[in-house]
Amino acid sequence: MRHLTVFDLDGTLVDTPRAIVETFTAAFGALGVTAPEAAAVRATIGLPLQRAFGGLLGVSPDDESVTEGVRHYQRLFREIILPRAPELCFPGVVEGLDELRALGVRLAVATSKFHASAEALLRSAGLRDRFELVVGADQVTHPKPHPESGRLVLRTLGVAAERAVMVGDTVHDIHMAHAAGMRSIAVTYGVQSPVELAAAAPTWFAGTFGEVVTLIGTNLHNAPEELAG
Template identity: 60%
Template sequence: MNRCVIFDLDGTLVDSPRGIVTTFAAVFAQLDLPTVDSPTIRGTIGLPLPSAFAKVLGVSEDDPLVARCVELYQPTFRKIVLPAATQLVFRGVFDGLQSLRDEGFLLAVATSKFIANAEALLTAAGLREEFAFVVGADQVSKPKPDPESGLLVLRRLGVAPQNAVMVGDTTHDIHMAHGAGMASIGVTYGVHNVDQLLSANPTWLVDSFAAVVAAAHECT
């Protein structure tokens, strides 16, 4: 019986939200756009980039400005965040992932990042080799909170939904898990606060990566 743990990336494995806010600000500066406060930007983390920029700018996703922001975001993110990636990995992640692998779990990532950015961040952080499969927002027609990303992982790894659990720091992750028929573990150290996470009814709510590992055994 295959068992699988699927992880979100930003705010779950890597403390990249701060870098994301900085990257957004740098993109706006390059385009001579007004500055946007950090809470507004943080509130979009977990959404695909086009949706996030559209929400922050108050325009539709097909607005040409959104496409220009997305285009600038990727090289800017690589310049700002990737050099510090190893220092941004949350406490307990390296040991926790190794423990899960040693116990026979298949590990995957389902992220709202575009796949190129996700692969680059995981590689820079020294985490890429831990995962059997990574799916980005541009590899599905409907990213999180739609269940498509999770279902793709399950098909690729040959895992039944009842033998899988999704780990994430936002309600988008938990809703994706519910839609795919999986259990879910919400982590409180990321973007969404406890009340937000509880509103999505996660199977477990934990405050450390060590607790993620413990809950994964209970969920699968």
């Protein structure tokens, strides 16, 4: 059976955190509400939009203001982020994904973005055709860190969890991987610091996308029990 690597999107494949903060700030302006500090917005990256807006606004995720905020965000996402997508890919991502595919690794994305937004970002960045499957937060009942997204990828592609690796830049990605029975690579060039990521106990750390590719390629044929350390 071929191996599978599941990637997070924001902060892992595409360097969108700064643009996400800009988009949230503009969305709060459209709501007529004072925007939170950039650090507070960055702390929500990796969460579904409803939870992010709810937390930042201090209201329930099903509040009307959250629905309106999400609507503004999605409009502004198309205006602010999508046009910049080609230049936002992290160094080595395009070449690294092609190298993994050449090694016979199957590729998928599991993101906290809505599926349509994830598809649009991947297409704009020129990455979509490298992935067999993209799973968004609106395609599951319980998004990350719950394992449902990971399990949906595994089930849809028919891959056993022990032959899959999750790559992400937040503890939500690592917790999802653990709960789904997958190994994990925490990338330290995204949203969360190595100290924050270490608390989730990932299988490996990577400081660049090139290191991600090397880790996967080096350990591709090792038995899962040999990869615990």
